[in-house]
Structure formats: structure tokens, C-alpha cells
Amino acid sequence: MGTRTTLTYAFAAVSLVLLSPNLARAQGMQTAAGVNAPAMNQKPVPGAASEAQQMVRARAAVMHTWDANKLKPGDRIEAKLADTVHLKDGTELPNGSILMGVVSTDNMHPGNSKLALRFTQVKTKHGKLIPITATVVGVYGPESTNGLGYDIVAGNQQPNSWQNSELQIDQIDALSGVDLHSRIAGQNSGVFVTTKKDDVKLQEGSELSLAIGSRNNAQNAMNRQGGL
Numbered sequence: 001m002g003t004r005t006t007l008t009y010a011f012a013a014v015s016l017v018l019l020s021p022n023l024a025r026a027q028g029m030q031t032a033a034g035v036n037a038p039a040m041n042q043k044p045v046p047g048a049a050s051e052a053q054q055m056v057r058a059r060a061a062v063m064h065t066w067d068a069n070k071l072k073p074g075d076r077i078e079a080k081l082a083d084t085v086h087l088k089d090g091t092e093l094p095n096g097s098i099l100m101g102v103v104s105t106d107n108m109h110p111g112n113s114k115l116a117l118r119f120t121q122v123k124t125k126h127g128k129l130i131p132i133t134a135t136v137v138g139v140y141g142p143e144s145t146n147g148l149g150y151d152i153v154a155g156n157q158q159p160n161s162w163q164n165s166e167l168q169i170d171q172i173d174a175l176s177g178v179d180l181h182s183r184i185a186g187q188n189s190g191v192f193v194t195t196k197k198d199d200v201k202l203q204e205g206s207e208l209s210l211a212i213g214s215r216n217n218a219q220n221a222m223n224r225q226g227g228l
Contacts, residue, residue: 045185048167051133052184055213057160058085058134060099061205068115068192068200075103077117079208082156089214091130098123099134099210104188109181111193115200119189120215131215136182136190137162139174142205160209175202184211 060079071077078098085093101119119134143157169190171180177197182190189210192200 044167045183048183048185051213052164052167052211054088055133055135055164055184055211056085056087057162058093058210058212059083059156059158059160060208060210062202062208063204065204066115066117066202068113069198071103071115073103073105077101077103079119081122082207085212087132087212087214089216091214093122093130093132093212094124096125099132100129101134101189106188106191106193109191109193111179111195112198113200114191114193115202116188116191118187119210133185133213133215134189135169135184135186135211136180136208137166137169137211138171138209139180139190139192139202140207140209141175142203142207157207158209162209162211164211175206 059082061082062079064078066077078100081093081095081097081099084095087093099119100121100123101117104116104118106114106116117136120131122130122132124130138158138160140158167184169180169182174180175192178192178194178200180190180192182188190208192202194200
């Protein structure tokens with residue numbers, strides 16, 4: 001009986017070790033959703049709950065390094081969608097399409113350096129421009145292999161587990177010394193801010209987890225909530 005108990009505990013310990021990367025990842029996503037992060041004391045954006053219901057998950061890879069010290073408001077930024085995304089209005093955003101946006105401004109989050117982004121459209125491989133609304137719900141630094149040593153491609157590093165009940169994201173230390181703050185239906189898709197460094201960089205190959213919806217659906221949600 002004692003031997004059986006010992007083996008049971010040993011098995012449990014091994015299971016915990018094997019599951020620990022997934023547990024850490026789950027905890028990280030909780031922080032990304034604002035569960036364990038400091039409260040930002042901000043009211044939900046009008047229409048955010050309705051807009052979130054019309055959004056779906058997506059992932060994208062940063063194509064070129066974004067450096068806050070070298071970018072200014074209005075500069076264009078791009079990321080590549082890692083999966084085919086089907087919006088709730090029936091619009092398809094094919095795998096490999098380019099998520100397009102601009103560097104924006106932010107006056108809500110104090111820090112030594114910050115990088116505010118706003119994504120507004122997707123460009124397909126055939127050049128079609130599709131207006132969208134997007135919120136960054138997670139960010140991960142570049143990875144070349146997974147925990148088992150297999151090669152991975154940027155955009156396929158981490159699962160996107162955002163839920164449409166999550167309206168505010170505060171991913172603390174999302175990247176080394178850099179926090180992510182975003183709100184569904186907010187002015188920006190996301191704001192990266194640091195109080196520890198003099199610059200914010202998203203390296204080429206970094207991955208963005210996103211909530212994406214049709215801009216027309218977002219407009220309708222705002223109208224229903226009296227947000228305009």
C-alpha cells in the first residue's frame with residue numbers, strides 16, 4: 001500500500017512538471033485578459049460589449065521590427081495573418097493577408113516610452129482592402145522552436161484564448177519590461193508601454209493575438225449603444 005501511494009505521488013509530480021508549461025501559458029493568458037493585472041480604473045468603452053460579440057480570434061506575425069524611437073504618429077505598420085479568419089458577417093480574411101495600421105498616440109498610460117498602434121484594414125494577396133476593427137489581446141516575443149525542439153513559424157507560437165467577455169487587456173511584462181494595454185472598441189488597437197526602459201521594441205517575428213471584427217458591425221454596435 002505504501003509503495004502504491006508513493007508511485008501515485010510520483011506520477012502526480014511528473015504530471016505537474018509536464019503540464020507546467022501549459023499552466024504557465026494559461027496564467028499568462030489570464031494576465032493578458034486583465035485577471036491578475038493591476039486595474040487600470042477605466043470605464044468600458046460605450047458599445048464595447050456589443051462589439052466584442054461580433055469579433056473573432058486571429059493571430060498575426062510582426063514582419064519588421066517596430067521601434068518606438070524610430071516611429072512617429074501616422075507611420076504605417078504591417079503584420080501578416082497566420083490563419084484564415086472568418087468574420088461574423090461572412091467576410092473571409094485569407095491566411096497570409098496583411099494587417100495594416102498606423103502608429104497612433106496615447107495619453108492614458110504613463111511610461112518612459114510607449115508605442116500605440118491602430119489597425120484599420122486587411123489587404124489580401126490580390127490587393128483587396130477590407131476595413132476591420134482590431135484589438136491586440138496578447139503579444140509574444142519571437143520563438144524559433146517549441147518546447148519539444150520543433151521549428152515553428154511566427155504567428156503559430158501560442159494559441160489565442162481570448163473570450164468575447166474580456167473587454168480590457170492588461171498584459172503586464174508581456175515582453176521583457178514592456179506591458180500591453182488595450183480595450184475593445186478603444187481608440188487604439190493596443191498600447192505597449194514601459195517604465196523600465198527608454199524604448200519599446202517589437203522584434204520581427206513577434207506574435208500578436210487579436211480580436212478582429214468587421215468595421216461595419218462595430219459601427220452598428222456603437223449606434224445601438226448610443227456611443228456616437
